[in-house]
Amino acid sequence: MIRGASPRPIKDKKWFDSNSTIGWIRISDVTAQNGRIHHLSQHISKLGQQKTRVVIQPHLLLSIAASVGYPVINYIPTGVHDGFLIFNNPNFMIDYGFYWLEKYQTSWKKYGQPGSQVNLNSNIVSNTKINLPSLNEQSDIIAIFKQVSKIISLQQRKLDLLKQLKKGLLQKLFADKDAKQPVLRFDGFSGDWEQRKLGEISTSFSGGTPSVKNKSYYGGKIPFIRSAEIHKNKTELFITESGLKNSSAKLIRKGTLLYALYGATSGEVDVSNIDGAINQAIMAIFLQKDNVSFIKYYLEKNKDKIIAKYLQGGQGNLSASIIKSVYINLPFTEEQLKISNLIKKVESLISLQQSKLDKLTFLKNFLLQQMFI
Known part of the structure; x- marks a missing residue:
């Protein structure tokens, strides 16, 4: 088992040549082709080939960087960089080795992650027992x-x-x-749709978070819904009645329209699957007469536009005032x-x-x- 090598810097154009017959493998190729590489979009120059490890026959590889623990069978001549281990002349069929590596894929993901002191390496892999x-x-x-x-x-x-x-x-x-009007329409419906601001057809509120310093606020029976959980039917945290009363957390009922305002889930929207309490990163929306599911799908459709307009570069947060100002095109009920x-x-x-x-x-x-x- 050996490790690949990389020319430095690998982004330099002199290392690559579109006319070369030797490919250059990237983790994006691995994930796109589910670990069985039959074609590569980049090819490495003769100069680059002198700086890396080139494999000609089909080889078994293992990713130890980026998508850690991902097994690969490479079927085409390729320059292999140092993000992969190469199984050199293994004493087993490479397809057998591929599935054997898949067995450990989940457990090997821990290496190289934030907080981990160890990266996946040839010693760890070679010391793993394989029965043939x-x-x-x-x-x-x-x-x-x-x-x-x-x-x-x-x-x-x-x-x-x-x-x-x-x-x-x-x-x-x-x-x-x-x-x-939309591009497609059901038979029997005609006429223009009405445009209204979401805030004109609904009421809304956001919640809050009980102090984490007070342990008596947690471990109760009230599901505490956070923005990453608006699509789920259960929560990781539960709060007590005391936690609810002594914070800005607010109760919502199953069927309430929930909109995520903060963090990685900004712009996510769904109808709540459970009764529970929400924190400040969630906006609960209550419609006056319009169909909840219709508004949910409308906001879902326009998520990328809302994010692009208000969260340039992924910075900042959405707010209730921003979402209430979003225009909704409405047909009859x-x-x-x-x-x-x-x-x-x-x-x-x-x-x-x-x-x-x-x-x-x-x-x-x-x-x-x-x-x-």
Whole structure:
């Protein structure tokens, strides 16, 4: 087992040549091709080849940087940089080694993460015990995992297509800010949509956080919903009645429209799946007469536009005043229901396909643990 090497600096144009037959592998190639590399977009020059490790025949690799623990089978001549370990002439079939490495992928992710004092390296990997069955049994194991992986890939494709369908429907069934009508419309509906500010058709409030210094405020029975949990049906934290009364945290009911204002989840929106209390990073929205799901989907469709307008460069936070000033194009209630019900059906299919994918992934992980002893 050896480590790849990198020319320095690797961004220098002299290290690359589009006419070269030797590829240059990046972690983006690995993730895009699910660890089985059949083509590379960059190629390394003769000068670059002298500064790195070049493999010609198919080789088994392991990522020890970026996407740590990701196994790779590289099928084309490639310059391998120092973010990968190279299994040089292994005494096992490389496909067998690929799935064996997958078994440890989750546990190896801890190396090199913030707070970790150790990076994944050749010593850790080479000291990991591998039991080798006969070549015939290796072939049988490979065949099983290839079949399961193929089914998972097909299931993932179904899921991706449904997500694309939902995205397309959001674009076509909802009128943009500067348009009075959508691109697609159900039969029986006509006329322009009405444009209103969200604050004109709703009331809203945000919550707060009980002091973390007072332990009596936590560990109660009230789910404490944070912005990263607005899509979930459970929370990690629970607060007490005392925590609720002695803070700005506010109770909301299942079915309340929730909008994330702060942090990595800024712009996320959903209808609450549970009763609970919200913190200051969440805005609870109560509509006067319009369909909750319709407004949710409208805000979901326009998330990127809202983020781009108010969070330039990812800096700053959204606020209740900003969200209340967002313009919403509104048809009559009957058309709102037609649109939201169609999107809900697609979402149900997405949930179903996601559940199937989760079960298949669980099956594969179970087999990895049971078949590699």
